[in-house]
Amino acid sequence: MDLQDSFLTTTVNTVVNWARSNAIWPMPMGLACCAIEMMAFAGPKADASRFGSEVFRFSPRQSDLMLVAGWCSYKMAHAVRRIWDQMPDPKWCIAMGACASTGGMHRCYGVVQGIDNFLPVDVYIPGCPPRPEAVLHALMDIQEKIRNEHTVLIDSET
Amino acid sequence: MPKTLDFLFTPVDPPRKDATEANPLAKNSTFVPDVVEVLQAEFGSAIGDVTIYANEHTIYVQTDRIADVCAFLKDKHGFDYLSDLGGIDRFTENDRFEVFYNLMAIDRGKRLRLKVRVDEDNAVVPTIVGVHQAADWNERECWDMMGIRFEGHPDLRRMYLPEDFEYFPQRKEFPALGIPGSLPLPSQVDDGKTVDDPFPAAHGSKPQLRTPTSQ
Numbered sequence: 001m002d003l004q005d006s007f008l009t010t011t012v013n014t015v016v017n018w019a020r021s022n023a024i025w026p027m028p029m030g031l032a033c034c035a036i037e038m039m040a041f042a043g044p045k046a047d048a049s050r051f052g053s054e055v056f057r058f059s060p061r062q063s064d065l066m067l068v069a070g071w072c073s074y075k076m077a078h079a080v081r082r083i084w085d086q087m088p089d090p091k092w093c094i095a096m097g098a099c100a101s102t103g104g105m106h107r108c109y110g111v112v113q114g115i116d117n118f119l120p121v122d123v124y125i126p127g128c129p130p131r132p133e134a135v136l137h138a139l140m141d142i143q144e145k146i147r148n149e150h151t152v153l154i155d156s157e158t
Numbered sequence: 159m160p161k162t163l164d165f166l167f168t169p170v171d172p173p174r175k176d177a178t179e180a181n182p183l184a185k186n187s188t189f190v191p192d193v194v195e196v197l198q199a200e201f202g203s204a205i206g207d208v209t210i211y212a213n214e215h216t217i218y219v220q221t222d223r224i225a226d227v228c229a230f231l232k233d234k235h236g237f238d239y240l241s242d243l244g245g246i247d248r249f250t251e252n253d254r255f256e257v258f259y260n261l262m263a264i265d266r267g268k269r270l271r272l273k274v275r276v277d278e279d280n281a282v283v284p285t286i287v288g289v290h291q292a293a294d295w296n297e298r299e300c301w302d303m304m305g306i307r308f309e310g311h312p313d314l315r316r317m318y319l320p321e322d323f324e325y326f327p328q329r330k331e332f333p334a335l336g337i338p339g340s341l342p343l344p345s346q347v348d349d350g351k352t353v354d355d356p357f358p359a360a361h362g363s364k365p366q367l368r369t370p371t372s373q
Binding site for chain 2: 074082108110117
């Protein structure tokens, strides 16, 4: 078959979701020791660039994914929320580690008991800290979530 | 939350009789009888009890003379390094709070601990920032956590907690899990308000959907 003369059919959703899911640029919200594993996640051994996520953007304006790594105090929660609000849609959020997911061992007055109290979290990673492989797995979960969205269709209808 | 909080108080262990000789952890660097003598001669009744445990001298100083004592030690006896300063809640009827000053004479290799005590009603200690600049943040932390005011401190703001926080969390009557509503959280919806509930997610708060796209 001559490919030059033939054509492929697909949907806009598929193409857009394919593009989005393979270029998730994380906003590294490194708050505590989980940030070290987050660096390993981006580093050459775990190699997040295989999934198009090696570009850690330190500007929320250029990010798609907020990786909240570590425990979040009540005082920091306002800064995290502010940065989240500055990220353009569509955006996703990972709560990395026990502390970000539930407060973890910091069962005390100053630490938010899970960042889902002020952020919409898509994927929670257990562990203290999680291995970089677990972060990769969470990233793949996010990719799967993106591939199953009907983004463009609803955008055009509204 | 209960109105009165139960509190289990463990009294301090008394020092062992043979503490100075037999304690294997005792170091000579903390044994400074000459400095104690000089201080007692210089300040007289402003120097209170002197205790020794594991070869560590602790000198109780009259609260309003602490800056003078620190200045004297710094200028005349080489205690030019403030390694630590902090508050202790003893949870007693009188002289509830204690502020400790860990000083070090780097040239002589000697350490010394000063302590002052204050009542709960009048928890005010003169600042030593004029003597040791390093005391600045330690005194702010002590104010933040214990509620001990430092008279004359150039910038006595809270160190860690928000400025409008009403409690002092390291005081023993403060519950370790905090007081619900004392620290606001950002809102999940875009109304610019804050939330006083510490567990909004557990109480049905739903995050704002960004656009119809995420449904």
